Amino acid sequence: MTKQNNDQKNSTTTIATNNIEETATVSESMKDYEDILNQSFRTIKEGDLLSGTILAISDEGITLDIQYFTDGFIPTEEISKDPNFSVSQNYQIGDVVSAIVLSEENENGDVVLSIIEADAILSWDKLKEAMETEKIYKAHITKTVPAGLITYIENIQGFIPISQISTEHIEDTSLFAGKQLDVIITEVDQAKSKLILSAKRVLQNKAVADKQEKISALQTGIITTGIVEKIVPYGAFVRLEDGLSGLVHISEICGRHLQSPKEVIHEGDTVTVKIIKITDGKISLSMKQADNNKEGEDVVEHLSDVPTEYSSGESASTSLASILAKL
Numbered sequence: 001m002t003k004q005n006n007d008q009k010n011s012t013t014t015i016a017t018n019n020i021e022e023t024a025t026v027s028e029s030m031k032d033y034e035d036i037l038n039q040s041f042r043t044i045k046e047g048d049l050l051s052g053t054i055l056a057i058s059d060e061g062i063t064l065d066i067q068y069f070t071d072g073f074i075p076t077e078e079i080s081k082d083p084n085f086s087v088s089q090n091y092q093i094g095d096v097v098s099a100i101v102l103s104e105e106n107e108n109g110d111v112v113l114s115i116i117e118a119d120a121i122l123s124w125d126k127l128k129e130a131m132e133t134e135k136i137y138k139a140h141i142t143k144t145v146p147a148g149l150i151t152y153i154e155n156i157q158g159f160i161p162i163s164q165i166s167t168e169h170i171e172d173t174s175l176f177a178g179k180q181l182d183v184i185i186t187e188v189d190q191a192k193s194k195l196i197l198s199a200k201r202v203l204q205n206k207a208v209a210d211k212q213e214k215i216s217a218l219q220t221g222i223i224t225t226g227i228v229e230k231i232v233p234y235g236a237f238v239r240l241e242d243g244l245s246g247l248v249h250i251s252e253i254c255g256r257h258l259q260s261p262k263e264v265i266h267e268g269d270t271v272t273v274k275i276i277k278i279t280d281g282k283i284s285l286s287m288k289q290a291d292n293n294k295e296g297e298d299v300v301e302h303l304s305d306v307p308t309e310y311s312s313g314e315s316a317s318t319s320l321a322s323i324l325a326k327l
Helices: 003-041 115-133 200-216 287-291 320-325
Strands: 049-057 061-065 072-075 096-103 111-114 137-140 143-145 148-153 156-161 180-189 194-198 223-232 235-239 245-249 270-279 282-286
Touching: 049 111, 061 096, 072 096, 096 115, 111 115, 115 156, 115 180, 137 148, 148 180, 148 194, 156 180, 180 200, 194 200, 223 245, 245 270, 270 287, 282 287
Parallel strands: 072 111, 156 194, 245 282
Antiparallel strands: 049 061, 049 096, 061 072, 096 111, 137 180, 143 148, 148 156, 180 194, 223 235, 223 270, 235 245, 270 282
């Protein structure tokens, strides 16, 4: 093929490529124009639920891009009922929010919107889901009454009964004014606009989790001391440290047959015990095996001081996993 033919072919290819690019550019421009045109003919009316991207935040409110020929505007008083709510701390430019149309046009030509009204529709479903999953909210206490505390969750007023504030007995709710509590939802009733919360349940759940963590760190074979806190016909419960307790079965109290644990021990006694089993979060102890400490093992004063490697006198283990594998 001659050089002239190659030049003609290259020129034709360049022209074709340029035409494709120009066509693509025109197509994109036409699509943009079509979108703008559709927005122009789109009708927005009072009561519509819209989503928009935040363009600006000011003391007066939030400006939204609502994909319309004019912007949307949410006045500050239509953002939240919570008197302690801060727009700048809870929203930022680029966030997408949902709001209800209050007015099709204000004095500036913007569509006036309300997050509060939207939340009245959307929040209850969120709250029901949050109750099922036991989602933890950080609740800022806005008001106290003798019967409990008032706060806002998802822009809905919630109530924490005095019995659900703490695991301890509370008499004066005013001590919690302005405080922040971790809460979960215990009751949601949209028809009655009823939202009940509990900080006590969060504390209880945390205590259970902490206890399970402490139990999982225990090792069988440890000999330690504890206090007899309760005697039952089948044995005695012994309180160890860190809020843990275990059961000494009547057959593990001593080397002879007993009709009652009270023949040997009494509530309040300090006893030496050996951890012999940990199953499903329950600790089994033995006074008998602790007394028969033929290996001369040391008595552990603090369970938290037990090293990872610990010999039970029966076999040596090098990790908590290997110990638990034998249970």
